[in-house]
Amino acid sequence: MTVPGITVFGQQSHPDWTAGTPIAEDVTGFPTDYVALDLETTGFYPNRCAITEIGAVRVRGGRVVDQFQQLINPLCPIPRQITALTGITDAMVADHDPIDGVLPQFISWLADSNAAAETEPIVGHNVSFDLRFLDYNTRHIAGCGFACADYDTMQISRALFPKQSHHRLADLIVRFGIADNEEHRALSDAIQTQQCFEWMRHYVSEHHESSTIRWKQAPAKNSTEILHQQLVVQR
Template identity: 70%
Template sequence: MAVSGISVFGRPSETQAAESHSLDDLGFPRDYVTLDLETTGLYPSRSAITEIGAVRVRGGRIVDQFQELVNPRRPIPRQITTLTGISNAMVADRDSIDQVLPRFISWLADASSAELTEPIVGHNVSFDLRFLDYNARHVVGSGFPCTDYDTMQISRVLFPAHQHHRLADLIVRFGIAENEEHRALSDAIQTQQCFEWMHQYTAQHRDLAHVDWRAVPAKSSTPIIHQQLMLR
């Protein structure tokens, strides 16, 4: 599935360079999609997605958003409902991932062009990408290739003296919010705010070290590339 030479997952086709998205002089993308998922558990083969939330960012600012609850076709564990507030009743009349994922894929493709590819930004983003990749294989018959940036990894590099780097820790440390809601859209928005906060911090503290990035292929067979921050 492709639109104007761009895969529906926001990664360029083989004829295009993976670095075609807009980067500033520090290597941070200015145009990207921040996403977050809520799930019934930790493992894609044994758990299901209950919510997808994402925001599209242009020039560092949110310009569009996506949010849908998903019927996981299985009971939501009580501890998950306690954490997220998503109950079995809330998703009983919602579409399954078979219907929701193609809509999300179409939303990702809406703003794509032959000159633009959108990286994915997330907090501990490999967790979300494992679920998306697993479900994409079953729903549309192919994986979820993309380039990603992980706010957890960036925080660990910029603030090694801090022991904790959960989203809940970052939003308090950066003065963004007091609590993490554990809902997909609000977490995606807070992740975007953390990403931009650390971007600004890096720009204002160039004396820290030389900023660089390394591309690390994911262990999965899908061409997922983790862009990891380094300070030299």
């Protein structure tokens, strides 16, 4: 697959770029090299809430080869309901850097994964949520949007299993026999997302002909520099 008019990981798209950037993928169109990502935050809205943890794993050929994990000081009290969900307390983040110190480190780590000729996209569960926070903070810190191609395990699950009522990460890890519980910590959730993605990639290769599936691209609602790669299943 080629992603037109877009670079990755916080780098601005070049106005003359028309050839696009290739993504390493298998015969079903699933990427084989990617970064699985998860964030923990103090709430739902990037302009009013803050990131408290970034977790990510780098995947090459379907296998995890590196990881990134960092707690972040949100410079505000963490709501009690968020601490109850994630276990992250004010004391745990008090001595850590705020996002303007951590985000450049994370961008640098992501750039290391882009040393190959192919683009390595972002994989996440309900990944639009995470990318909205990254894009908002990248614009304020680096002066440009967070640009990437992404794959959403929630969207892929809905496309593959439309008769299922629930597609949360907690539902998928149980349904696929990966784990019994979601920990709601960034690195562990990123790893479980990667495992769900690989489970569905293998499921498609075993149960679908390549002619029955396709991928469509859709720009994010709030940023044309983020392109969602969405699975379409023909039945």
